[in-house]
Amino acid sequence: MQDWFDVAKKIDSLVQEAAASAGLEDTFSAEIRSADPRFGDLQANGALPYAKRAKTNPRQIAQALVAKLQENEELSDKADISIAGPGFINFKFKPSFQLAWLSTFRDGESFRAAAGTLNSGEKVVVDYGSPNTAKQMHVGHIRSIVIGEAICRLLEFCGAEVVRDNHIGDWGTPYGKLFYAYKRHLDEAALEKDPLEELERLYKLGSKLADDEKVLEECRQELVDLQAGKPESIELWEKVNALSIQGLETIYKELDVNYDCYLGESFYRDKVEQVYQELNDAGLSEESKGAVVVFHPEHSRFAKQPFIIRKSDGASNYATTDLATMLYRTEHFKATSVVIVTDDRQKDHFEQLDLTTQKWFEKTGRTMPKFSHVMFGKINGEDGKVIKSRSGDPIRLRQLIDEAVERAAKIVREKNSSLSEEELAHISQVIGVSAIKYADLSNNRTSDYIFTWDKLLSFEGNTAPYLLYAAARIQSIFRKLDDSQLQDLESKASEFETAEEIALANKIISFVGVLQSTIEQLRPHLLCSYLFELSGAYSSFYSANKVIVPEVDVQSRRLLLCQRTLVVLQSGLKLLGIPTLSRM
CATH class of the missing domain: 3.30.1360.70 (Arginyl tRNA synthetase N-terminal domain)
Structure with a gap:
């Protein structure tokens, strides 16, 4: 089987x-x-x-x-x-096959063991998140984080070895203004309380003060000292980055995201010379208007739209460090596949990166890993415009999470007033964070979507609260039974007979194909749609078929369907980064 x-x-x-x-x-x-x-x-x-x-x-x-x-x-x-x-x-x-299949694949481990053959032997580097240091994350960062993490979990479940890489923006011109303000206007207590908040305040202050030409010149000198490797500047830079990562990880922890490495732009600054040299030796780069670029004559746009790898002032840029990144991931991590999760505004950049790397690796005898740019659209408000705060600034991710949990607590308290404060806090945290994640994941990633609190926190429709409630409702059935009624269901169960039993069994069996499609297309919304349909099939089954009945064989097969539905719901939601609740 x-x-x-x-x-x-x-x-x-x-x-x-x-x-x-x-x-x-x-x-x-x-x-x-x-x-x-x-x-x-x-x-x-x-x-x-x-x-x-x-x-x-x-x-x-x-x-x-x-x-x-x-x-x-x-x-x-x-x-x-x-x-x-x-x-x-x-x-x-045939019903006999359905029963045999559900008897074989009985829990999360059996699903994982079998699914582990789908992507076995692959080594995948997934690049997602990628915020700039010394800044608060805002709502625009959520898509890369949750989509990237879901892709990592799916790939791991199906047998791939995954490296989670947070390619943070930790180098460049902003540090000059930040360092200027840090040395003169730092609030130590604020830095200890909320590092990202204080660092962002200092950067904004430095930018404002730099309107003065004298201050701007001092900011430039701070940057020159950093790029020259002055020990004092490097020490401050390392401290700022460490504090930034500390601040980022408080939010990653709430989102249940753990990175394997933070190899940001700075990591590759001493690796760009090899890129310049090899592209030149391979005859792929040329000079254009003082810059070093790569053209792709066979491409309708990129025949004239250059991929700039060295600016006219001699400085490297994103193209250079991204090429160095592709080389490092291939040679150091031995990646067979590289997945980069960013918004769709960077489509041209990564298409040019892919074309350039293919030609470069072919010329130098390297094996090109499979490259996937996982693009996503914007999060819009109900007015159809990019979601922002009342002040017009991007909504901070910290504020978004806090508001989601607060709104969830209000809804949960209204639905179940008997919960203790501890239970309420836990359930609200799970529902609030899961609602944000699922609202993002359930939409086709290449489309923009409308963010509305009422929809994402609704207990009806394709939402996290609805699926969490479906899983909790199944568990409530098992709490009413003793262990003997739940033992050896497979051997006691008769074959499925009713239309709803058969439809639910088939929907459970189709879980595997959905996993395959989701991974092939790197589109988590396919799994979300399936879980919603599974919950609907279960609801139809439960409404039409009484589960606790005198006939042992009938009760056993219906409990078997309940249990397997729960397993798939729990497994599927876990792959999306969403924990289930035993009661709500």
């Missing part, structure tokens, strides 16, 4: 074997997809395009395939096979 973990993939393999046995050319593709529930659970759609290419009758092709498939006892034991229309091949799972 283990090799049936991914049912769609297994059936695809069996159809391919049947096609070869039936004498079809190796250009045949099974094209497995979900079927109309009236006809089956999965459908092979390959006969039609194959017949069109071969100029033959698609139904005859389908009949030949079905004849071969029905000879396969392994498949015929598990599904009924039929033909619909001009040549669609439908597979309807």
Whole structure:
């Protein structure tokens, strides 16, 4: 049964074997997809395009395939096979197969063990978060953090080795103004209480004071001293970065995010000369208007839009350090794949980075890792504009989290006044933070979305509170039973019979295919949509089928469905970075 973990993939393999046995050319593709529930659970759609290419009758092709498939006892034991229309091949799972599948994949560990084969052997560096040091994170940072973390968890669950890298902005011109203000206007108590708040205040003050030409010159000198490696400047720079990371990690902890490394821009400043030299030696770079650039003649835009790797003043830039980053991740981490999570405004930059790295690595005999730029859209307010505070400034992430928890506490208190203050605080924290995360993840990442408190904290619809409540409601069933009623459900259960039982079983089985699609596209909203649909299938099942009944076999199979639904909900939400609650 283990090799049936991914049912769609297994059936695809069996159809391919049947096609070869039936004498079809190796250009045949099974094209497995979900079927109309009236006809089956999965459908092979390959006969039609194959017949069109071969100029033959698609139904005859389908009949030949079905004849071969029905000879396969392994498949015929598990599904009924039929033909619909001009040549669609439908597979309807037998209740015995559904029960056997749910008996085999019984908990989070069994799912993880089987899913671990999907991306086994991959080493993936995921670059996400990436704020600037000495600044508070604002609402715009949330998308990179939660999308990136979900991708990391999904990849790990499916067998990949993941390196979480926070490529922070920890170098450059802002430090001159920050250092000037730090040395003259530091509030030690404020720095100890909230490092990021105080550092940001100092940077803003330094920027304002730099309107004076004399102050601006002193700021420039601070930057020159830092870039020259003056010990006093390096010591202050290290302190500022350490305090910044300390401040960032207080929020990361609340979001349940833990990075493996913080290799920011500064880490690569002594690695750019190799980039310049190798691109020049490979004939990929050229001088243009005093700068060193790379053009891509084969590209409609980048034939004339340069990828600037050395500015006209001789300084490096994002392109240079990002190329050095690609080299380091390939050689040091031995990455087979690199995933970078940023907003869609950086689309051109990362497309040029990908093209340049491919050509550079090919010229130097290196293996290019798979590169994915995971782009995301903006978070807008109800007015359709980028969400901001009443003052017009970006809303700080700290404030957003605090407000979410406060609003969640009010809702929870209204729904359950018997909770202790400790229970209320815990439940509100989980719901508030999860609501923010899920609101982001449940939207297609490439789209902008509207942020509304009423929607994201609602206990109805595709929201975190709704899914958390669904999981808690299932657990409330188990609390009413003794251990003997929950033991050996698999051996005591009869095969599924009602339409709702069968639909729920099939929805649980489809969890694997959803994981695969989510990872292939790096779009967490696919998993969110599935979990919402699973909760809906469970709700339909629970409304139409009484779970606690006198018949042991019926009760056992229905408890089995409850338990497996809970396992998938808990596993899926955990992959999204959302913990479940036992009661709400």
